[in-house]
Amino acid sequence: MGEACVRSRARQVALVVAGALVCAALPSAAAAEAPVQPYGANDAGGFRNVLPSGENGFDNATQLAEFELTGTNPPHFADQLPPYADLLYASPTLTHAQIPEYFKDATFGVKEGDLASIESPRADVTIERDSSFGVPHIYGRTRAGVMFGAGYAAAEDRLFFMDVLRHAGRAELSSFAGGAEGNRAMDRTQWSIAPYTEADLQSQIDDAPKLYGGAGEQAVEDGKEFVAGINAYINAALLDPNLLPAEYAGLGRQPTEWKLTDVIAEASLEGGVFGKGGGAEVRSALALEAFEKRFGRRAGRAAWKNFREANDPEAPTTVSKSFPYETAAPFAPAGLALPDPGSLTFVNIGEELKASAALRPRSSSSGGGEVTDTPDPQPIPNDGSIGSELLHQALAGPPHESNWELVNASHSTDEHSLAVMGPQVGYYTPQLLMEEDLHGPGIDARGAAAPGLNTYVQLGHGRDYAWSITSAEADTVDTFAEVLCEDDFHYLYKAQCLAMERLEHTNIWTPNASDKTPAGSEKLTVYRTVHGIVYARGTVKGKKVAFASARATYFHEADSATGFSELNEPGFITSPEKFQQAVSKINFGFNFAYVDANHIAYYLSGWYPKKAPKTSPDFPILGTGEYDWQGFNPQLRTEEVLAFKAHPNAIDPDFLVSWNNKQAPRFAAADDRYAYGPIYRMQLIRNFIEKDIAGGKRMGIEQLVSAMEEAATQDIRMVVLWPILKQVLGTPSDPRLQDAIAKLESWYADGGHRRDLTNKNIASPGTYQHNDAITIVDAWWPKLLEAEFRPALGNEVFDAVRSMLRFGPPNPGSPPAEPDFSDGWYGYVSKDLRDLLAASGSGATPEGAYSRIYCGNGSLEACRGELQNSLLEALSATPAEIYGNGACAEDAQASCFDMNRWISASAITVPPFPFQNRPTFQQVVELTKTLSR
CATH class of the missing domain: 1.10.439.10 (Penicillin Amidohydrolase, domain 1)
Structure with missing residues (x-):
C-alpha cells in the first residue's frame, strides 16, 4: 500500500x-x-x-x-x-x-x-x-x-x-x-x-x-x-x-477477496429489481382466459382491456406530449402464442419450491407467507432472514416512494430552477x-x-x-414461446432443433450463530434458450412449448456504467441536452430528472426492444425465429431498441413530476402494469405545485419541499376518490352510516393526511388525527372492492385481476407495512363509478369509458345499496382485527401499522419512525449560477 x-x-x-x-x-x-x-x-x-x-x-x-x-x-x-x-x-x-x-x-x-x-x-x-x-x-x-x-x-x-x-x-x-x-x-x-x-x-x-x-x-x-x-x-x-x-463473527466467516465478476453479480441483482418492467405475458394470458370464460370471447376481451389500462387517456403523465410505443393491438395475430386453457405449469427451479403456489394470492395457508393480496410468484417466508426481506423487494418490484419534482425558473421566486428529488430504495x-x-x-x-x-x-x-431518478417500470421484458422438439429440453429456432442450456447451482449451508437452520443443501436448476430463461411450460394450439423470459438487460447489467461515468464528468454535462445524451446510454428503465440554474429536463432511459412488426405487446410470442426482436443477435444478446428521440423526454416545461407514474400519452404501460388508470399519486404533488404557481404566482424551494412532504402523508383514496364515493353513497338513513360519512368528510376537508403533528417523538407512532375515519377507510377498502366488482366479474375473474394488481395498501389483517398508495384499484373504482354516474345522468362520461359498468351491474340504486352495505360491514371491524398483527399486536392502530420499518442487514438495529411516503435519499437543489468549464 x-x-x-x-x-x-x-x-x-x-x-x-x-x-x-x-x-x-x-x-x-x-x-x-x-x-x-x-x-x-x-x-x-x-x-x-x-x-x-x-x-x-x-x-x-x-x-x-x-x-x-x-x-x-x-x-x-x-x-x-x-x-x-x-x-x-x-x-x-x-x-x-x-x-x-x-x-x-x-x-x-x-x-x-x-x-x-x-x-x-x-x-x-x-x-x-x-x-x-x-x-x-x-x-x-x-x-x-x-x-x-x-x-x-x-x-x-x-x-x-x-x-x-x-x-x-x-x-x-x-x-x-x-x-x-x-x-x-x-x-x-x-x-x-x-x-x-x-x-x-x-x-x-x-x-x-x-x-x-x-x-x-x-x-x-x-x-x-x-x-x-x-x-x-x-x-x-x-x-x-x-x-x-x-x-462476520455471527456467520463464522471472514471476508474474502472480491473479483470484478462480483460487481457484475451485484449489478444483476440490482438490475433484476430496479430498472425493468414487463415479463408478465403469461399471467396476462391467464387473466384473459378468465375474462373470456366469464363474458365470452368478444366481451371478455373488451372487459380485459378495461382492467389492463395500457393507454388510458385519463392517466396522469409526466409529460403531455405523445410518445407512441407498443401501439400494436394486444391480440395482433402475428406469432401470438396464447397458452391453451388448463395447460400451463410453472417450473420448479428448487427442490422444495412449490410451483403450484405461482400466481395465486398469498393466504394464511401458504406455508408461512404473509397474508396479503400481492401477486407474488411464490409465498414469501416471514422468518426474519435478510433473504426474505430482499425477496419482498425483488418480487414486489422497485419500491414505489421514489419521486422528483422540478419547477421552471420562470415560476420560482429567485428566477432560477428548483428541484426536490430522490429514489426510494427501502429503509435498510x-x-x-x-x-x-x-x-x-x-x-x-x-x-x-x-x-x-x-x-x-x-x-x-x-x-x-x-440529477436523480424514479423507477420507470417500462417494458424491457418479453416472453417467447419456444416450440419443443425431440423432448422437453429441445426447441425449434430458425428451423433447427436446439438443446436448451441447463444451468445448475448447488447451495450448501451449515448452522451459525445468526441462523440455526440445520445443515443442508439445495440444487437450483433452470434452462436457458437463445431468448432467455424458461419459467413455464404448456401447450399452444396443442403443441408443447416452453415459455422463456427475454430481458433486454440480461447479459448487459453492467453496460450502464458508460452513462453514469458521463454524468460524473464535468466536461461532458454542460447542458440539458448533454444530460439526455448521457442517460440515454443507461439501459435500465429510469425516469431521469435534471436541473441546473436555468433549466429543468427529463429523459426516460432504458433499452426498449423493437418488437417484430404486428406482434402483441401483451402476450407471449412464438420463439421460432420469425418474430424475434428486430436485429436480435443471440451471441451478443443485443437487439435494435427504441430510438433516442422516441423516448419520452422534455426540456423546460413549466414543471415536471414523476412518482413512478406513466411517462407520456400513448407510451404504453408495460404488460405487468395494470395500474396506469385515471388516478395515480403523482396528482397529489402536482396539485400542490399547480396551486402554488397559479395566476402567475412564484414558488420558493420551501414550497416545493412542502409539496412533496404534504403529499407524503396523504391517503389517495380520500384525496381523490372520496368525492366520487360520497356521491354514489348518497344520503343513507342509517345513523351509523351518517356518522361514518361525516367523519370521512371531515378528514377529507383536512387534506386526507395520515399523520399526528402533535407527537414529536419519532420513536413513537402517536395517534393519527382523524383516526376513526382512517380506521373506517382501511376496513372498508377491500370490502368496497368486493362489493363493487365481484358480483359482476365473478370469483375467477375477480381473483385473476387481483393477481395482476393488488388492491392497494394498507392490507387489513396483514403484518404492518407502510402504505405507498402506488399500485391499487383506485383507478378502477374511479372510472367505474363515474361511468355509472354518467349513465344515470349525474355526471359527464369519462374519457376511455369502460365497455360495461360493473358496480350494481349498471344500476345506481343497486350499486348504492352494495356500497352502503359494505361500509356498514366495515364499521363492525375492530382495530385489533385490522391492525393487530406483528409489531402492532399491542398497539392496534393505523399509526403503528404504517410506521416506516427498517430491513436489517446489520447487528445494529434502528427503531421505526412515523409514516412518510417519500424517497430514501433526497436532494434539495436551489442553484443560482453556472460555472465555466
Missing part, C-alpha cells in the same frame, strides 16, 4: 481527529500526489441532501458490544434519521430558513474545522471524512486513484452488506448467511431472474470494449481499480479486528445507498450510489447541475 494512513474505526471521534494530525504529517511528496480541494471548489452552491439512517454502516465487535449494553450507535450510524423524520412536523409551515434543519449541506469538500479524519490508502488517493456526518470525500491524483478510493471507502462503510449483496447476486445467499427459508427463496428467485455462470459474468467484462470501444475499456479499468480498493480494505481488516465488521440498516464525494481527472460529483457498485455517483450533483 506504500505510505498510507488507515484510520481505526474503533476510535472515538476525538481520537480519529488526532489521527488526522498524524496523517497530515506524511511526507509532502505523498501529499502532493493526491491534492485535496478546498471546500466549495468547483461547486456552484445550493446543493443539500439527506440519507437516513446515516452514512456509516460499520460496527466492529467493540461497538456492537457497546450497542447491546447501552444502545449507543456507532458514529454516524443513525444521525440523519432525526432531520429526515422531523420534516413531517415542519412541512405545513416550512420556511426557507428551516431547510438546513432537514437537509444537510452537500457542497463539494469539507468545511474548515469539520475534518474528522484523513487517510491515504494508496499514494494517488486521499480520503477525508467530515465530522458532521462522516461522508467520504475522495480525491485522486489519477482517475485510478479515485476508483481505488471509492472501493476502499465503500468497504469501510458497507463491507458486510456488500458481501450479502454479492452473494445474493450469485444466488448463494443461503450458502453465505444460512439456510433459512427466506435466504433459500431469495436464491431461487435470483437464479430464475439472472442465472449466470462465472464465464457468463466474465463475458460481460470482456464484451464491454467490443460493444463500447474506449468507453467500455475505461469502464473495465475503473472497475478493476475499484475492486482493488475493496480488497485493500479487506486485507487491512484481516490484520486488524477493529476494522472487521462484527456481523445499513442503507442500500451510500454517499460519496468523488474528485479527480474527469470526475467531479457528490451523491449516492449502491455500495459495491459505487464506481461513480449514481444520484447526485456535479459542479452546477444535479
Whole structure:
C-alpha cells in the first residue's frame, strides 16, 4: 500500500481527529500526489441532501458490544434519521430558513474545522471524512486513484452488506448467511431472474470494449481499480479486528477477496429489481382466459382491456406530449402464442419450491407467507432472514416512494430552477445507498450510489447541475414461446432443433450463530434458450412449448456504467441536452430528472426492444425465429431498441413530476402494469405545485419541499376518490352510516393526511388525527372492492385481476407495512363509478369509458345499496382485527401499522419512525449560477 494512513474505526471521534494530525504529517511528496480541494471548489452552491439512517454502516465487535449494553450507535450510524423524520412536523409551515434543519449541506469538500479524519490508502488517493456526518470525500491524483478510493471507502462503510449483496447476486445467499427459508427463496428467485455462470459474468467484462470501444475499456479499468480498493480494505481488516465488521463473527466467516465478476453479480441483482418492467405475458394470458370464460370471447376481451389500462387517456403523465410505443393491438395475430386453457405449469427451479403456489394470492395457508393480496410468484417466508426481506423487494418490484419534482425558473421566486428529488430504495440498516464525494481527472460529483457498485455517483450533483431518478417500470421484458422438439429440453429456432442450456447451482449451508437452520443443501436448476430463461411450460394450439423470459438487460447489467461515468464528468454535462445524451446510454428503465440554474429536463432511459412488426405487446410470442426482436443477435444478446428521440423526454416545461407514474400519452404501460388508470399519486404533488404557481404566482424551494412532504402523508383514496364515493353513497338513513360519512368528510376537508403533528417523538407512532375515519377507510377498502366488482366479474375473474394488481395498501389483517398508495384499484373504482354516474345522468362520461359498468351491474340504486352495505360491514371491524398483527399486536392502530420499518442487514438495529411516503435519499437543489468549464 506504500505510505498510507488507515484510520481505526474503533476510535472515538476525538481520537480519529488526532489521527488526522498524524496523517497530515506524511511526507509532502505523498501529499502532493493526491491534492485535496478546498471546500466549495468547483461547486456552484445550493446543493443539500439527506440519507437516513446515516452514512456509516460499520460496527466492529467493540461497538456492537457497546450497542447491546447501552444502545449507543456507532458514529454516524443513525444521525440523519432525526432531520429526515422531523420534516413531517415542519412541512405545513416550512420556511426557507428551516431547510438546513432537514437537509444537510452537500457542497463539494469539507468545511474548515469539520475534518474528522484523513487517510491515504494508496499514494494517488486521499480520503477525508467530515465530522458532521462522516461522508467520504475522495480525491485522486489519477482517475485510478479515485476508483481505488471509492472501493476502499465503500468497504469501510458497507463491507458486510456488500458481501450479502454479492452473494445474493450469485444466488448463494443461503450458502453465505444460512439456510433459512427466506435466504433459500431469495436464491431461487435470483437464479430464475439472472442465472449466470462465472464465464457468463466474465463475458460481460470482456464484451464491454467490443460493444463500447474506449468507453467500455475505461469502464473495465475503473472497475478493476475499484475492486482493488475493496480488497485493500479487506486485507487491512484481516490484520486488524477493529476494522472487521462484527456481523462476520455471527456467520463464522471472514471476508474474502472480491473479483470484478462480483460487481457484475451485484449489478444483476440490482438490475433484476430496479430498472425493468414487463415479463408478465403469461399471467396476462391467464387473466384473459378468465375474462373470456366469464363474458365470452368478444366481451371478455373488451372487459380485459378495461382492467389492463395500457393507454388510458385519463392517466396522469409526466409529460403531455405523445410518445407512441407498443401501439400494436394486444391480440395482433402475428406469432401470438396464447397458452391453451388448463395447460400451463410453472417450473420448479428448487427442490422444495412449490410451483403450484405461482400466481395465486398469498393466504394464511401458504406455508408461512404473509397474508396479503400481492401477486407474488411464490409465498414469501416471514422468518426474519435478510433473504426474505430482499425477496419482498425483488418480487414486489422497485419500491414505489421514489419521486422528483422540478419547477421552471420562470415560476420560482429567485428566477432560477428548483428541484426536490430522490429514489426510494427501502429503509435498510445499513442503507442500500451510500454517499460519496468523488474528485479527480474527469470526475467531479457528490451523491449516492449502491455500495459495491459505487464506481461513480449514481444520484447526485456535479459542479452546477444535479440529477436523480424514479423507477420507470417500462417494458424491457418479453416472453417467447419456444416450440419443443425431440423432448422437453429441445426447441425449434430458425428451423433447427436446439438443446436448451441447463444451468445448475448447488447451495450448501451449515448452522451459525445468526441462523440455526440445520445443515443442508439445495440444487437450483433452470434452462436457458437463445431468448432467455424458461419459467413455464404448456401447450399452444396443442403443441408443447416452453415459455422463456427475454430481458433486454440480461447479459448487459453492467453496460450502464458508460452513462453514469458521463454524468460524473464535468466536461461532458454542460447542458440539458448533454444530460439526455448521457442517460440515454443507461439501459435500465429510469425516469431521469435534471436541473441546473436555468433549466429543468427529463429523459426516460432504458433499452426498449423493437418488437417484430404486428406482434402483441401483451402476450407471449412464438420463439421460432420469425418474430424475434428486430436485429436480435443471440451471441451478443443485443437487439435494435427504441430510438433516442422516441423516448419520452422534455426540456423546460413549466414543471415536471414523476412518482413512478406513466411517462407520456400513448407510451404504453408495460404488460405487468395494470395500474396506469385515471388516478395515480403523482396528482397529489402536482396539485400542490399547480396551486402554488397559479395566476402567475412564484414558488420558493420551501414550497416545493412542502409539496412533496404534504403529499407524503396523504391517503389517495380520500384525496381523490372520496368525492366520487360520497356521491354514489348518497344520503343513507342509517345513523351509523351518517356518522361514518361525516367523519370521512371531515378528514377529507383536512387534506386526507395520515399523520399526528402533535407527537414529536419519532420513536413513537402517536395517534393519527382523524383516526376513526382512517380506521373506517382501511376496513372498508377491500370490502368496497368486493362489493363493487365481484358480483359482476365473478370469483375467477375477480381473483385473476387481483393477481395482476393488488388492491392497494394498507392490507387489513396483514403484518404492518407502510402504505405507498402506488399500485391499487383506485383507478378502477374511479372510472367505474363515474361511468355509472354518467349513465344515470349525474355526471359527464369519462374519457376511455369502460365497455360495461360493473358496480350494481349498471344500476345506481343497486350499486348504492352494495356500497352502503359494505361500509356498514366495515364499521363492525375492530382495530385489533385490522391492525393487530406483528409489531402492532399491542398497539392496534393505523399509526403503528404504517410506521416506516427498517430491513436489517446489520447487528445494529434502528427503531421505526412515523409514516412518510417519500424517497430514501433526497436532494434539495436551489442553484443560482453556472460555472465555466
